[in-house]
Amino acid sequence: MTGGWRMVGLPVLALVLVCGVLGVQVAHGGGEFEPLRPADPCVARTVTSQAGGLDGLTERLVLIGIDEAACTLGVSREALTLELAQPGPRTDEEIEALRGGLLSAVGRMQEDGSLPPASALVDEALDNADLDDFLKSVIRALPASVIDAAVKTDDVLVRAIDELDLRTLLANLDDQDDLDEQVNAAVTQAVKDSLLARLRDLF
Amino acid sequence: MRRAAAPLLAVTVALVLADSAVVTLALPDILRHLDTTVGEVAWVLISFNLVLGLCAVPVAVMFTRLRPRSFTAAGIAVFAASSAWCAVAPSIEVLIAARCVQALGGALALVGCLELLVAEYGERRGVAAWVTAGVIGTAAGPAAGGLLTGAFSWQAIFVVQVPFAVLAVPAALALHAVAAVAPDRHRPALRPNLTLALLSAALTAALFLLVLLLVEGWGHSPVTAALVVSVVPLAALAARPLARIFGPTPEVEVAVGCFLIAGGLAALALLPSSELAWTVAPQALVGLGLGLTVDRLTSQAMEMRFPRVEHAGWTIGARHVGVVVGLAILTPVFTADLQDAQVPAQEAIASLVLDAPLLPDNKIALAEALGRELTQQRGRIPDLHRAFVSADLDAGERLAAAELERDLDEQLERAATRAFRDSFLIGAALAVAALLTVIAPRRRTS
Structure with a gap:
């Protein structure tokens, strides 16, 4: 092996190896393997x-x-x-x-x-609502068109959100029963308020 | 006994130098078993290297004035006894104390074995046997420690050393060596020792951080990690035949070795995924670099310098102080980065859980269980599997939950890999600093 090759042979091989490894890694996303942003x-x-x-x-x-x-x-x-x-x-x-x-x-x-229209949610809402059983039966007997005409989902939701005590609700996130109770109370009250408002609008 | 004496002493040299990094793969097990912290468990490594680094030169100076075989035998006996003490240590404090004693015995054994090997084999062969045994021990230590931890326990690392060391005590007494009278007294070789210290600091990054990433970051077993990091010693073995093909000068060989270690560490900082295959090529670069540098630099630092043991002491001191410096720089960096990685990891986990195709109740239950695991992590990477086991999921949702668990584990792997990046880059910078000490122009002497 010549003197020149003795000096540069191994360094050139090392340079090729290091550049090759780094090049392949960067081409495959090296340096970007990070948590989802x-x-x-x-x-x-x-x-x-x-x-x-x-x-x-x-x-x-x-x-x-x-x-x-x-x-x-x-x-x-x-x-x-x-x-x-x-x-x-x-x-x-x-x-x-x-x-x-x-x-x-x-x-x-x-x-x-x-x-969804109010009629699609009424059965589930009544299951959770604190209402008289007779009243629940009457509401369930109503045609969907009547329910949808009387109660607007967006109006009920806006009233329920305004009604909710978010500070108390966030303080009790670990207590699922307490959470359900607060949300049901707010939704029931919102439905009542929405119905009353509709009635007021009729007269 | 006399025929087996010299090989037994070479094995002792390999054991002592392997002890520098042998516990690396056992650190996660020690951390759990002795209920300690990442910062404290790092002292199992630091204490050994610090004591060995600081005691090597004074012990070597002492050896020039004393009967080598008695003190070698005493050193090996202390090393054997303290290895047994390490195995039965009930607390992290006791383990660290035992490691300090082990390093003191190891320092006596190392310099003593050099004198006895030279007495047995002659100057050139004796030094070569001592240097080679040290390189093999250093390179193979982490892999051997990982295999023993995986197959048995972390205590097994120390237990297996005891019989070899016990056998080496009569072996040391069987050999005849007189206190070497130095024909001349030379100053320590500054440049090769400085390069050795910087490279040792860089190699600490390669071995210590990589095994932590494999075991703690990516959740592999110590056995798997040991098999993976065995690429380093295997590549180190290939370095000498490779150098023979080109026949470079020793300076070129060392410079190339430093460059390969720097390149390998930079590649470890830029891993494209957590697939083990991606670590092979960077480790091969580090191993080749190790094989080209450590024995060559050790020989350079000792060549034609007397008293021989004193210069051997300087090389041991340089290497192990280098390891300590490496750990001292890297441990706070990667522990801080691991801490900083928690927020992006938690946000990535929150994102995936919020968008997971699970029923709202199951999502909430899982989020609560994951929250518990994340708050219990104590600066370590959490085991999210426990959250999925504890969450009461419907049978129909198991598939989606399993997919979510895979995705979350990947996010943790991404966060861990990112957390180790700066430390690997610091390691690469240390190797570049070592390269600079090699290529820096020499001062002209008249």
Whole structure:
């Protein structure tokens, strides 16, 4: 082996090996193997639910609502979710952003036609409602068109969101029964208010 | 006994130097078994290397004035006894104390074995046997430790050393060596020792961090990790035949070795996924670099310098102080990065759980269980499988949950890989610094 080759042979091989390994790795995404970055909450995303009825509606409403609230607060949806999952007091800004987010979610779902008519939810809502059994039977006997004419889903949801004490609700996230009780009470009251308002409009 | 004496002493040299990194793969098991923290468990490595690094030169100086075989035998006996003590240590504090004693015995054994091997084989062959045994021990230590931990337990690492060391005690006494009278007294070789120290710091990044990434970050067993990191010693074995093909000068060989280690560490910082195959080529680069540098630098630092043991002491000191410096720099960096990785990992987990195709109630139950695991992680990567086992899911949703678990595990792997990136890059920078010490112009002497 010549003197020149003795000097450069091994360095050239090392250079080829190192550049080759780094080149192949970078070409296959080396340096980009990082955790998923949270999406921009201000860009609307398609929200679906595996559940039907009230559960599915609630899930979609909450998912869109958190997106809207995170957008208002200037944080990611994930950061807000993790923050809300922690125990402790909520700021007025957070409560307002969340309420505003849920109300915006109702508007968005109404616009894209994904809000179900009231008649599709009435059976499930009556199961959870604290009403007299006779009254429940009467309501169940009503034709769907009558129910849909009397009760508008978006109106009930907006009233229920306004009715909800979000601060108390967020403080009791771990207690599922307490959570259900608060939401049912707010929804029942919202239905009553919505019906009264409709009656007032008729006269 | 006399015929087996020299090989037994070479094995002792390999064992002592393997001990520098042998516990690396056992650290996660030690961490769990002794219920300690990442910061504390790192001292199982640091204490050994620190004591060995600091004691090597004073012990070597002492050896030039004493009877080598008695003190070698005493050193090996202390090493054997303290290895047994490590195996039965009931707490992290006791284990660290035992490791300090083990390193002190190891320092006596290392310099003593050099004198006895030279007495038995002659100057050139004796030094070569001592250097080669050290390189083999250093390279194979982590893999051997991982296999023993996986097959038995972390204590097995220390138990298997005891019989070899016990046999080496009469072996040391069987050989005749007199205290070497140095014909001249040379100053320590600054440049090769400095390069050795910087490379040892860089190699710490390669071995210590890679096994932590494999076991803690990617959730592999110590046995799998041991098999994976065995690429390093295998590649180191290929380095000498490769160098013979080109026949470079020793300086070129060392410079190329430093460059390969830097390249391998940079490649470990830029892994495209958590598939084990991606770690093979970077490790091969590191192994080739190790094979080209460590024995060559050790020989350079000792060549024609007397007293021999004193210069051997300087090489041991440089290597192990280098390991300590590497750990001292890298441990706070990667523990802080691991801490910083928690937020993006939790956000990625939250994102996937929110969008998971599960019923709302199951999603909430799973989120609560995952939250419990994440809050219990104590600076370590959480085991999310427990959350999926504890969550009461409907049979119809198991498939979606299993897919979600795979996705979440991938996010954790991504977060861990990202958390180790800066540390690997620091390791690469240390190897580049070692390269600079090799290629820096030498001062002209008249």
